[in-house]
Amino acid sequence: MPLDVESREAVETAEGEVVDELVVNVGPSHPSTHGVCRVIIHLDGEIVTRAEPVIGYLHRGIEKMAENRTYLQVVPLTDRLDYVGSMYSNWAYCRSVERLADIPVPERAEYLRVIVCELQRIASHMMAIGSNGADTGALTLFVYAFDQREHVVELFEELCGQRLTYNYVRPGGVSHDMPEGWADDVRAFTAAHRSALAEMDKLFFGNVITRGRLKGIGVLSADDAVAWGASGPVARGSGVNWDLRKHDPYSVYPRFDFDIPTGTDGDCYDRARVRLYECYESCRIIEQALAQMQPGPHRTEGLPRLIAPPPGDAYDHIESARGALGVYLVSDGSTRPYRMKVRSPAFCNLALLPTLAEGHMLSDLVAILGSLDPVFGEVDR
Amino acid sequence: MAIVDRIGETLDRTPGGVILTGVDSLVDWARGKSLWSMPMGTACCAMELIAASFNKFDFDRHGTFPRPDPRHTDVMIVAGTITYKMMPAVKRLYEQMPDPKWVIGMGNCTLSGGIFYYDTYSVVRGIGEFLPVDVYIAGCPPRPESLQDGILRLRELVEQESIAPGKRRDRALTLPAPDHGCGEAE
Numbered sequence: 001m002p003l004d005v006e007s008r009e010a011v012e013t014a015e016g017e018v019v020d021e022l023v024v025n026v027g028p029s030h031p032s033t034h035g036v037c038r039v040i041i042h043l044d045g046e047i048v049t050r051a052e053p054v055i056g057y058l059h060r061g062i063e064k065m066a067e068n069r070t071y072l073q074v075v076p077l078t079d080r081l082d083y084v085g086s087m088y089s090n091w092a093y094c095r096s097v098e099r100l101a102d103i104p105v106p107e108r109a110e111y112l113r114v115i116v117c118e119l120q121r122i123a124s125h126m127m128a129i130g131s132n133g134a135d136t137g138a139l140t141l142f143v144y145a146f147d148q149r150e151h152v153v154e155l156f157e158e159l160c161g162q163r164l165t166y167n168y169v170r171p172g173g174v175s176h177d178m179p180e181g182w183a184d185d186v187r188a189f190t191a192a193h194r195s196a197l198a199e200m201d202k203l204f205f206g207n208v209i210t211r212g213r214l215k216g217i218g219v220l221s222a223d224d225a226v227a228w229g230a231s232g233p234v235a236r237g238s239g240v241n242w243d244l245r246k247h248d249p250y251s252v253y254p255r256f257d258f259d260i261p262t263g264t265d266g267d268c269y270d271r272a273r274v275r276l277y278e279c280y281e282s283c284r285i286i287e288q289a290l291a292q293m294q295p296g297p298h299r300t301e302g303l304p305r306l307i308a309p310p311p312g313d314a315y316d317h318i319e320s321a322r323g324a325l326g327v328y329l330v331s332d333g334s335t336r337p338y339r340m341k342v343r344s345p346a347f348c349n350l351a352l353l354p355t356l357a358e359g360h361m362l363s364d365l366v367a368i369l370g371s372l373d374p375v376f377g378e379v380d381r
Numbered sequence: 382m383a384i385v386d387r388i389g390e391t392l393d394r395t396p397g398g399v400i401l402t403g404v405d406s407l408v409d410w411a412r413g414k415s416l417w418s419m420p421m422g423t424a425c426c427a428m429e430l431i432a433a434s435f436n437k438f439d440f441d442r443h444g445t446f447p448r449p450d451p452r453h454t455d456v457m458i459v460a461g462t463i464t465y466k467m468m469p470a471v472k473r474l475y476e477q478m479p480d481p482k483w484v485i486g487m488g489n490c491t492l493s494g495g496i497f498y499y500d501t502y503s504v505v506r507g508i509g510e511f512l513p514v515d516v517y518i519a520g521c522p523p524r525p526e527s528l529q530d531g532i533l534r535l536r537e538l539v540e541q542e543s544i545a546p547g548k549r550r551d552r553a554l555t556l557p558a559p560d561h562g563c564g565e566a567e
Contacts, residue, residue, distance in 0.1 A: 031449040036467060058423060058424055059466065061504070083425035143435060147436045150437050164425055377425065
């Protein structure tokens, strides 16, 4: 379909009013599109009448590449899907492989996976909240949030030697056990993180300008959220109590005591604040996991390097920082996947942008896009 | 090395003294110390680019300040995978930057396509295909320290260049026209 990028004079609106329409093109290189999204915005004065996201600027063909890699070689590719939360893509893919090839996972590995994924949730949400602040003119919050994210990245570096693309979760376990003293570092971090969250809550969410910029902007009703397939904090901000960790429990999540924060209004403010409160819950889960963990192997022994699952297919999903992240794998019995398909929550959430932005100001569109928290590695794949 | 590099110690020796230097030396020195960057962050490396500008690494102290508008900037830091769909946009932004301008290629994707070199149909195998790159930084993604090293190396390059007549570097873009098709890039 050709893109509609021409400005027009005398366009009749739905209300029967005749206006001049201006088309503004944002992106693909724009600091507030959080990557390489391009949005074609039709404006009536300063009011958005239509916003059309154009995606594909980061389409790297990862799903197709996976067909030419062995099952283990695909894991580093999944790192590059959702680069703000690499651990999730690793884990979702590995769960699918484990289901397909029937690979057991030691209990210690499951605990390690939960700990790194909850740490990753904190890192990812810090990025999301920080850019929410930066989009609405509060760059200070970005500095506060990025400081917290940097601590998590340092913990990951200590654990697996990389700051961003971890390749940590592998089929049948994780690549390394935690180093000595790491658990204490994590405990120290969660304790400090709680007070940082309280500070951010007061600094940003209590701020009158933030409330003015985010309250009542981009309202998503609970029914719409379900109908559009939204998940994660976007759906929970609208009051949809849906979290795979509770409602389709996987791994060792049923053993932890935690709550699912939900919003009430479904606006940008609630979506952002749900993320902040999820960080508190993540801290709780991490502390419980560290306390429950028992010594043991971190990876199933004797696993072949070339995994050749029996012919068939498998789908498994986890709750990533953006929502339900699923990986569908088809095997033809060879050592390479016949087909890999990623169900990307960022893509489904981004589809809401035209609906949410309509009728708002141009400057609010930026806040709405930020509150959907898309990561284009995962949207375009 | 221009005399302005020793400005601190000279002033220490003769407080309130006078330094004599050529205008070209002064301008060359100033250029290298204030490289405003255009963050062309497309993928994973953009996260490290952001990390480099914030709390811990604080690139502002090198005079490298990110500006999203190409018209304000001296150096484009291409951080991340460039696909064939993105390539015209990157090229256009480069053309919008005022002379003199430099390019830093951050990460393996800008070097050669990196992990996306084989088996994919949509990734440009290295931004050298369509941009004149001054400094490449390897890594997937490189650490902020590596980026820092890259910027310091670019600074050396910039200070070697001179605005004096006859010493200017030829900046004409003599690269072949990029192949927009999706075939093999070799």
